[in-house]
């Protein structure tokens with residue numbers, strides 16, 4: 001039923017995923033159970049390949065990307081690694097439409113790190129924070145801003161250029177959460193030049209949970225002293241001299257104990273699959289199906305919460321369901337017809353990806369029409 005699968009904002013699917021994932025896990029089982037000493041060389045090599053795949057997506061240089069369990073953990077590591085006092089007495093700027101987990105984290109860290117959290121609000125009734133409002137709130141006392149490239153509840157995509165230019169003007173560090181749309185829409189940590197980026201692999205990249213990623217600019221890395229450190233944070237993890245800990249000069253300083261390689265191994269087949277795809281064709285497919293959904297929403301008078309302009313949109317189309325139609329019921333009714341969607345409040349989230357077809361969109365429209373009319 002994958003032709004009517006609309007959950008790429010949550011879990012991405014690609015042809016052959018089950019086979020590839022099972023193969024990767026079976027290979028791990030064999031390697032890990034062998035009566036030899038090949039385990040670490042093998043799995044750390046695969047983890048390195050996973051990191052290199054992400055470097056490709058982000059256009060990040062060697063030694064600037066490492067693994068974390070998720071976005072929240074990667075962002076926490078960055079925040080707590082900044083030079084002591086960098087954020088003290090200053091503001092951290094974030095939009096009200098950021099991924100809530102990042103907001104929960106920031107709210108909880110404010111006291112310990114001595115910053116004030118400044119959340120740019122939504123305008124009355126709006127689904128996303130306007131770029132203009134974010135820029136207006138960006139004052140010289142902002143020590144760090146977290147940008148959400150694409151919002152998970154509206155699919156609004158910010159204009160990164162002016163945001164990063166503002167960061168430079170105000171002397172703020174600037175990081176970007178690229179989870180929604182990384183792998184679908186081209187992104188480059190150097191254009192414009194950001195200080196850090198966080199993402200994870202299970203959405204448009206079609207990987208698994210646990211495969212989060214942190215990029216830190218090579219200019220910032222030397223100033224970072226990650227709190228959670230251990231033998232793998234060192235230049236040589238096998239330095240056993242407890243009086244001579246030294247941070248690796250590159251992103252490896254953000255590693256700590258034995259790397260949790262499983263999620264990287266499980267996600268690597270998806271990353272390899274993605275690397276072999278025509279990226280422009282993946283995006284064109286998403287754009288064509290998104291346009292089909294938007295046309296139908298217009299015809300059904302379902303308010304579009306995502307920007308109409310594809311240049312301001314991620315990969316999803318978010319629609320507001322009328323109050324008389326509880327979203328949970330709509331999602332369940334669609335599910336009963338083999339159509340996979342989800343909702344946040346009364347926002348129906350529709351993300352067509354590589355497995356979704358035009359016929360799948362037609363089925364979605366045919367199923368929605370009698371409910372909405």
Ligand SMILES: Cc1ncc(COP(=O)(O)O)c(C=O)c1O
Nearest residue numbers: 070071072099152177179180200
């Ligand atoms: C914008 C955005 N950031 C982050 C995440 C995930 O964060 P975490 O990996 O910490 O669960 C999501 C998941 O939906 C997201 O949409």
